[in-house]
Amino acid sequence: MTDVVKRFPGVVALGGVDLTVEQGEVHCLLGQNGAGKSTLIKVLAGVHRADEGTVEWRGEAVGLPDPQAAMDLGIATMYQELDLVDGLTVAENIFLGHEPSRAGFSQRATARRAAAGLLAELGHPEITPTTEVGALSAAAQQIVSMARALSRDARLIIMDEPSAVLDAGEVEQFFAVIREITARDVAVIYISHRLEEIREIGDRVTVLKDGKTVSTAMDAKTTSTQDLIRLMTGRSIEYVFPRRSPVAGAEPMLRIENLSQKGEFADISFQVRPGEVVGLAGLVGSGRTEIVEAIFGATRATSGTVTVDGRTVRPGSVPAAVAAGIGLCPEERKSQALVLQASLAANISLASLAKFSRAGLLDRHGETRAAEALLDSLDVRPRGAHRESRTLSGGNQQKVVLARWLLRGCKVLLLDEPTRGVDVGARSEIYGLIRELTDQGVAVVVVSSEIPEVLGLSDRVLVIADRTIRHEGPADELDEHAVLDIILKGDAA
Amino acid sequence: TGNDPENNSPAGSKSAPKKAGSNNDAAGKKVTIGFSGPAADHGWLGAINKAAKDAAKKYPDVELKVAEGTNDASLQISQIETFINDKVDAIVLLPTDGAALTEVATKAMNAGIPVINVDREFSNPFAARTTILGDNYGMGVSAGTYACQLVKQKKLSNPVIAEIAGIDSLPLTQDRSKGFKDALKKCGQRVDNRVSAEFTVESGEKQASNLVQAAPKIDILWNHDDDQGVGVMAALDQANRHEMAFIGGAGSANAMRLIKEGKMEATVLYPPTQAADGIKVARLIAQGKGISDLAQVEVPRRIVLNAPVVTKKNVDQYLPLAFES
Amino acid sequence: MSFDLTKAETPKADDAETETAPEESAARRGGLVDFLSGPAGRNLGLVLALVLLIIVGILTGGERFASTDNALTILRLGSVIGVVSVGMTFVIAGEGIDLSVGAIVALCSVWATTIATQTMAADYHWSVMVFVALAVGAGCGLVNGVLIAYGRIAPFIATLAMLAAARGLAEIIAKRRTQIIRERGFVDFFGGSVAGVPVLVIMFAAVAAAGWVLLNRTTFGRRTLAIGGNPEAARLAGIRVQRHTMYLYILLGLACGIAAVMLMARTTTGTSTHGTLYELDAIAAVVIGGTLLSGGRATLVGTVLGVLIFTTLTNVFTLNNLDTSTQAVAKGAIIVAAVLLQQRVARTGST
């Protein structure tokens, strides 16, 4: 690809990008949130038409008018936003658009068998081809997406942040599959914000910044982390967690007692003091999301109590939880957190509308000002409180969700995968932000599938496995192996 | 007999009516007449509209303005208001609901525009200069009386009498049903099964299919409207149920042909020429003329049409007058 | 997205299936099991509602209700709107809506019974009339489809325009007359019976069966659901969403053409008043059957059950000689009760 330019109304998403991918290599694409990575690969996949520039495929210039054209060339894509149809089964999703069929009749048995084969190949035989995709967890859906890309028998597979919803074990498995396909001379474009992964799987790296290539074809193994971060962000960021400040031995701000939910989790008890960060570590599917949702009242716990600042919160009611001072940044930004066609300001003020209400009338200037201030301080790009949240990149959307609860001012903040899909720069900003909050006395609960993140960010860690707490202890007494051991064997060996 | 609406041939007929010493049909002052009626959503109303337009076409001195047919009283009010703004010379109004249009008709009268009220009566007599009515109650009475005759003739001891009404929420349907019921009461009978259709062929077929299941045997069936009667007949054919005496309503050409063939017993006339008569009367009023065969100088305030029963005996006499629905 | 909808309806049932039989291999699961665990399970509530209705019918109507003749009457009544509803299921599954079905039925019936058409039919064969009705239906569907898929007009608006235009055109062509079909061959064929089953009912059954296969067993059906569930994902999967959307409306137009033929046979006429309010009846049957108005999930068995429930209801009402106003109130209450019952059954079934 040379000199690719793509403009969106008001934004130049790509302002001249060059990228060359060789057969059989894993070419990593790095860049901050909003740098244009997804847009670039969408141009390559025929989703967006480039305004300028050329794409050459095996030495020949090609036009990519629609997704079908790209697929015909042998380009398969796993998109960042899950691109599956919830109402269809796993097998139907995998073969959507190229169903095995005879005279228009779909050969469902063939499709199911092939799907089962692909899923087994990916190390996930437990995903049944006849399950509806909407009922699967995000991780399982990502696997289905992968199976779908493989089913296309492609020469180039594009993966846009595939690991964001996977945990460590699954990422390993995933990498094994990538190695296998590149061994067959299939090329892979791999996008991720996790630099460790790039080192492990990548061959070469291209860095995008503000829609332009700043450096291309660097060696993935040898280029230093400092250099990569500097290329991406234009400054050096210490890719470390902020120092913990000692937690005052005050009364717990959040107290969970014997919280259980039938079929989901059992007997969860823990406390979080003001200014403390408690991390929930565990594998995908261990039930952490269900726990925080029950604390927030989004689902009703079958038994147990949630107490905030000494007062019991009425169970099963989100408004009660919010009134008590709890905030939740849910796991799925798009479907659970954002009103996509609404402006950033409207999204940010959504939980604090009462603040801007004067006798029912909305103080829109106040709202805009407050939103602008938060957007500034969180460095959300592009600027503008009136921008539709739909047009923001994933990382920036996450910041908007955080801004919602910052504006509300919580006593307890529940963060479910707060850095999923967030770039290194923004990530350290979010970490800093969490620390700032704790300095103000907020109690924070963090769920993350990245064990280093849980360990680095939290004061205390709860390890969840088999839907209950397996271990509780200070974060600095644990390391990644210990946590995995607890999960797998039930104790810190 | 000039232009007496009662005996006039259907306005749709090609030749101008023969006159007996009247010059009423001679071109006079040019007049604009506004016409507004309900949506032509069934055969009879379609015939009403057509007859009105054809009547106007015959007179070079009449300019007819037809408003979109509607079943929304509010919309019809605005049409009359438009006519008033437009300063037409007369308005012929077949209201969706007589009472609902009374206010605006009064407004038109107060603005000096004569209103000719057709078929569905206003709630205030001062809202119209002249009222031309089909006799809905009378129609029911005719049908009921004829049914009584049949009972006596055929010596039915405990006859099953069924009724397929038109749109139940219309006052005219209620009037017809009431007339039918009252007339039956006189000979000690009552309606055993009653369904209501929507004046359309399809609804007639649907309701009749269900009806013949509900009543395993029917002796006399009165159907309010001959257009929906086409559907009723189709349902009877389908179920092979021709044991009953089938009486129709309105008097469409289709029904009269069936009477001739002997497939139908009778039909009660409800002429679709009322609006056409309305146009003619409106023209006369606007031009300051009277009805020539009457002694009065002016057009009368109220004209009520007759509702005779057409049977095999007299069908030949009525067939030429019948409307094609 | 349709994400929430999946969960709202029957996530539990699906999970249960996944959890209790995870090792059951895909290949081993036969078509029958599949069928039962799918639509049939979800339609249990509807079946129950229908059975209740039938019981009420028998209690109040006795012999008259429980006769074969009456059953056939109900089926015949349901068959015309049933065919339209089958077509409507596809359009709604693809996240569309069509308000013009009744008007299209009217236009088809009128066009197929003009003097010109009938003369031609008399000269050649009555199938000319059938052909005209289908062609007109497909043509109207094509116009709808092009306006919606390529003109990007909201389906509600485009088909509202078609509703006005098609009925107006039907009136102009028919001059607001009821056109009677002189061609007895036509009426006799479609009005007849085969082995005691009316041809209309056979046609409805055939259309419903074909629709079921098309929806559940062909790539066309799967793509329809994909487009309804997540049009963007469908596009990314290389499906030509616009063209497919257009096909859906043509399909429904064809169904309207078939319905027009059936209605012509039933009433022996073609007229511009045919098909009044079919849009509401068809959409109601489809939606009460369990197809989501927001697209992506559709059940043809549900649609057929929905049609049967509504027609049986009318039949029971008539047998009981209820006046229309009371009928209307009862109908409203019964619709709500049926839906609540359906939900209750779905929830109990899943725990």
Next chain:
Amino acid sequence: MSFDLTKAETPKADDAETETAPEESAARRGGLVDFLSGPAGRNLGLVLALVLLIIVGILTGGERFASTDNALTILRLGSVIGVVSVGMTFVIAGEGIDLSVGAIVALCSVWATTIATQTMAADYHWSVMVFVALAVGAGCGLVNGVLIAYGRIAPFIATLAMLAAARGLAEIIAKRRTQIIRERGFVDFFGGSVAGVPVLVIMFAAVAAAGWVLLNRTTFGRRTLAIGGNPEAARLAGIRVQRHTMYLYILLGLACGIAAVMLMARTTTGTSTHGTLYELDAIAAVVIGGTLLSGGRATLVGTVLGVLIFTTLTNVFTLNNLDTSTQAVAKGAIIVAAVLLQQRVARTGST
């Protein structure tokens, strides 16, 4: 800026604004500028369509069309359905739909004109009738709202049931008679004019203005759009989605009550046939105005323009003496043309 109007149509405008004048402080932006750069800009296509229609009216109707009297006739006609459409905008913005509006109008008008009510009105004051109409409307809305929000019945089905039930009940109460209002005070008040402007038109203007403020300037409106845009996100932000949804239907019920009062004044009657097909008219006006049927984006200015376009169309037709069938065909064509024009304008405006 109101977030409904923020983007789909002309994102460029906003972005450009943001980029060229990023330092322009929010406080400095006056209300007028805000207004113009918002809805007005986006409704340009509709305004254009309306202007074209008016030009056609003047060309064909001349004086007769361009008179004040005629303008007031159009406005009076539009005001009843206009009030319903304003309420409908909220329900649709919240991802709902209401098919029962016409039936509710009918029931309100009947209940408010029963002999009992009229006797009470005669004894006390005619405002008793107004109160009854509003209370009945709100009550019906409440039933709809509870069934939909708490009973989780699809809005389409719940309000379809209400459509049948309310009209049936209206017929039963009125015994299918048209009930005439004897209370002249009522008719004279609402039928009158203030400074030459009919009271009905003033009422419509007031309702539309109040609706605009409610939608764009209050937290209630914000919540409505959030629920319509993403109900799950709204729920997780602590909004009581069910209760709010119920409020939306009550609001629409109230609007129906107001419309019933207006219709009663216009017709001096209450009857079960009032409000026929209002559901289609209101939804059409809202949707053609630019509110998304899928919720989350709504424009009240668009709704008002939609109502005006449809009523002006009817007026022009009446003035031009078109035959009803031709009118219907023309109406269909004009709807399509208006929408295509609107799209074209929006696209040109954005490049």
